[in-house]
Amino acid sequence: EAAVTQSPRNKVAVTGGKVTLSCNQTNNHNNMYWYRQDTGHGLRLIHYSYGAGSTEKGDIPDGYKASRPSQENFSLILELATPSQTSVYFCASGTDSNTEVFFGKGTRLTVV
């Protein structure tokens, strides 16, 4: 099965601080995604990428930046973290046909 690794798995950040969430996939997938999931709800798309060097805005990009420096790595950056960004963040990857998308185990972020 495709492997998507997120780090850290848990993070506590202070309001106004900078947070970087990392994602690595070893399956040579072109497409990568960042979602957030709030308790009891579905996944909302923040940013996605078609390949190294590309980033695209999803449905809720405000307050987030993304970086795709290589095929394997896709980062989500919160320049000025706010308590409203407390959530579980999932990274995912998929092939160009996207017949299946694989998820990492998630990062639980708490902003205090």
Added chain:
Amino acid sequence: QQKVQQSPESLIVPEGGMASLNCTSSDRNVDYFWWYRQHSGKSPKMLMSIFSNGEKEEGRFTVHLNKASLHTSLHIRDSQPSDSALYLCAARRNNNRIFFGDGTQLVVKP
């Protein structure tokens, strides 16, 4: 605006019963649907995918798709307590952008 609507929000079925979940997209550019299952505290795992009109069956799970109405449904027969989870419908737009509904919380009571 929510591009994928799921119903019901929650569902309780007895063990051995049939669970039926629904999903509709309001985006006419959607060409592929998935159903994911997410147990509490875990990441979503794909159950089934469908892109052609009609029905697809895998074991106790059956998925239907009506492309004209962009409606898909998931049916779980002989439901087990281990099926209790959040079921997420996902849709693909323009070959890359994938978005999810808010899910149906299924509880199977022994």
